[in-house]
Amino acid sequence: MQIDPSSSADLSVQIAQAIKDAIISGDLIVDERLPSEAELSDHFRVSRPTVREALKRLAAQSLIRTQRGASGGAFVNRLSFEDAYAQQVTTSTLLLSMNEVSFDTACEARYALERACAPLSAERRSADQLATMRAEIFRQGQPGLTDVAFCASDVAFHRALVDGAGNPVLSYQLAGAVEAMQPLMNMITFTARDRAVITGLHTRIADAIEAGDGGAAVAGLQDLEDETRKLASDVFAARSGR
Amino acid sequence: MQIDPSSSADLSVQIAQAIKDAIISGDLIVDERLPSEAELSDHFRVSRPTVREALKRLAAQSLIRTQRGASGGAFVNRLSFEDAYAQQVTTSTLLLSMNEVSFDTACEARYALERACAPLSAERRSADQLATMRAEIFRQGQPGLTDVAFCASDVAFHRALVDGAGNPVLSYQLAGAVEAMQPLMNMITFTARDRAVITGLHTRIADAIEAGDGGAAVAGLQDLEDETRKLASDVFAARSGR
DNA sequence: AGAAATCATTTGTCTGACATTTAAAAGTCT
DNA sequence: AGACTTTTAAATGTCAGACAAATGATTTCT
Structure with missing residues (x-):
């Protein structure tokens, strides 16, 4: 040295x-x-x-x-996956907030990566992980849930899906993509988003994971991405219209 | 504060x-x-x-x-994508080297993520990015290329493929997955790997990207993953046999 | 033998000082 | 007046020495 x-x-x-x-x-x-x-x-x-x-x-x-x-x-120090997660989330959050990344770009990246996990998750998810997904869907259906809490539950649902792949490297890589999107998703929550549509798609995805049908899970995520992008474009259109 | x-x-x-x-x-x-x-x-x-x-x-x-x-x-400081890349690569490298992640786990994660980029890359890659892929394939065919240089070229090929998706967030997320694998891949290079097989698969992938056929690119990457894992398992079998 | 007190080592924090870099202000010459 | 040079002030970079606090090891006392 x-x-x-x-x-x-x-x-x-x-x-x-x-x-x-x-x-x-x-x-x-x-x-x-x-x-x-x-x-x-x-x-x-x-x-x-x-x-x-x-x-x-x-x-x-x-x-x-x-x-x-x-x-x-x-x-x-042995760099733990936990430490690496945290760094990844912080870096991704700052990267997105400081670089005027378009919503579409971030959204595309996030769902592209998440779809990569879906087939593995459908094959390997533990009962516990599936239960977490179901529990979060239930929570999302509760009336009186704040927008912030809804978003947090949304993130928890997707985290469970990703963790279901049983690959810690994949979970680590996805941590940033999933968690850093939360602030961006908050951006569109304040509009009249239809939670029933979102939870419906979540249910479809969870069903596919439970059935071990990776293809259906991917399709469900694709529809969720489409829905998210539609919502965002509506919001942006409304803003520029004002 | x-x-x-x-x-x-x-x-x-x-x-x-x-x-x-x-x-x-x-x-x-x-x-x-x-x-x-x-x-x-x-x-x-x-x-x-x-x-x-x-x-x-x-x-x-x-x-x-x-x-x-x-x-x-x-x-x-405005956190640049470049800074974030570098952090990502360092963190991923240390994470893999310090946590006894199995080759299969790392390999699965890497190719799962890379396949997520392939359809986008097939659709959007620039002529320049395709040319980079071709150039790296050519370089990989040169006799006298050292193992280390072959690996570096391999990484450059995959980086071009990922960058072809035209999504900087995706490129950032993949940086760790692609670059941190290089040391692990070096591990198996010293054996009698058949470079022709690898470059052949690279050519297939590049052809698919050029044709705009995302499905074929994904299939090519799948075969490359299978080949890589087969090579690794051969190496491990040989080691334990000794 | 066991508990308590002491000690040594190491990081955490403070004070004060000087060195170096840099941009702006002041001064000087044409 | 304008261009160039010099000076100055402000900020970070580095140093030296000291004390505080934590903690494991050692010693001492009962």
């Missing part, structure tokens, strides 16, 4: 990169303890605050974790 | 979270300048190093950028 003293980049950036490279290359393995901050500042010939800034950069990416106390220190 | 003095969490974590929330909620907009480090340390009643650690956490996630000098400071 070395840094280039002639580089113009900030020292904390260089140090963070050096440690990151060591982790990716396998020089530092999971749960291995890094040298203490004092030792690192000796090694890189920089002050302790500079080392700390580098370590905080790595901690922000869940690459390390720190612990105080006698046998404490910084440890290489 | 406030922090909870009674919380046991590290101050720099709390401050980073408070600023992050302000960005996500829209209180801080893209390119807006944050208060200077001195002003932030006054506001949160902490020292400047603590504020700096918080800012470095945010910078590590590309949420802010900093600039030195008179009119410098920390600015809310």
Whole structure:
């Protein structure tokens, strides 16, 4: 682990990169303890605050974790699927909110990916996952449910569908697509959306998953996508009409 | 923007979270300048190093950028697709290398997602993207190409296919799936893989894309997945046999 | 032997200072 | 007046040293 003293980049950036490279290359393995901050500042010939800034950069990416106390220190963190989910959702949300992605583009991507999970989910979903889908459909039919709660339930339904594929890599990849859409979907919830239509489609999809009919599930998702896009275009038309 | 003095969490974590929330909620907009480090340390009643650690956490996630000098400071960064790609690839790579994900699981996820792009790509790919696919196939047929270069070309081929869908959100989501697989694919390259079979399948896929036949492209990808999994299982069988 | 007190190590935080970069302001010359 | 140079001020980057707080290990006392 070395840094280039002639580089113009900030020292904390260089140090963070050096440690990151060591982790990716396998020089530092999971749960291995890094040298203490004092030792690192000796090694890189920089002050302790500079080392700390580098370590905080790595901690922000869940690459390390720190612990105080006698046998404490910084440890290489095993990147969990859970941590990766959270990062994925945050990044996707910001990406969508900051880049004026059209609703159609986001919608297309989301449903294209979700349809990829449907056949696997129809084949493998657990009873528990199917029960979750049914429970969310039931919740969505309750009168008095707020728009925000309806959207959250919608997301939970789709999460269960995706998780049904039993492939954690797929679930991780889809996390951003499904969850980051929630704010965009909120955008159209405030209009007179017909919840019965949505829950009807959800029921069709759940039935297909229960029957193990991947093709029908894909078709149901296709109809749901069409419905969602129609709703959005109505909203946009109404807005520009005003 | 406030922090909870009674919380046991590290101050720099709390401050980073408070600023992050302000960005996500829209209180801080893209390119807006944050208060200077001195002003932030006054506001949160902490020292400047603590504020700096918080800012470095945010910078590590590309949420802010900093600039030195008179009119410098920390600015809310527009999260670009490029930055998001890079984060996605790094996270996916670490996730796969640290969690003993089976080859089958990763392979299934990758091809399931890629097949979701194929019909869109068949419909919309630009001439340039098709040319890239053809060029990579040509490169893959060159004798003397190293295994590493073959893999890189393989990735470039699939990237062109995905980008052909003309949906940046989809390209972003797929970046991790396609690029993070490269190390795993390297794992099986060192055996006597028949490149002609692979390039033959690539040609079939490119032909389908050129003809605008999404179904054929999906079928080609399915065969490629089957071939890849067969190769991998052969390798694993040979290893355990030794 | 077991509980309590002490100690050493490590991260978390603070204070204050200086270095470096950068844009704007001030000054100078033509 | 206008263009160029110099100065200045503001901001981040880096450093040094110190104390606080947490935590496991060690020692001491009962």
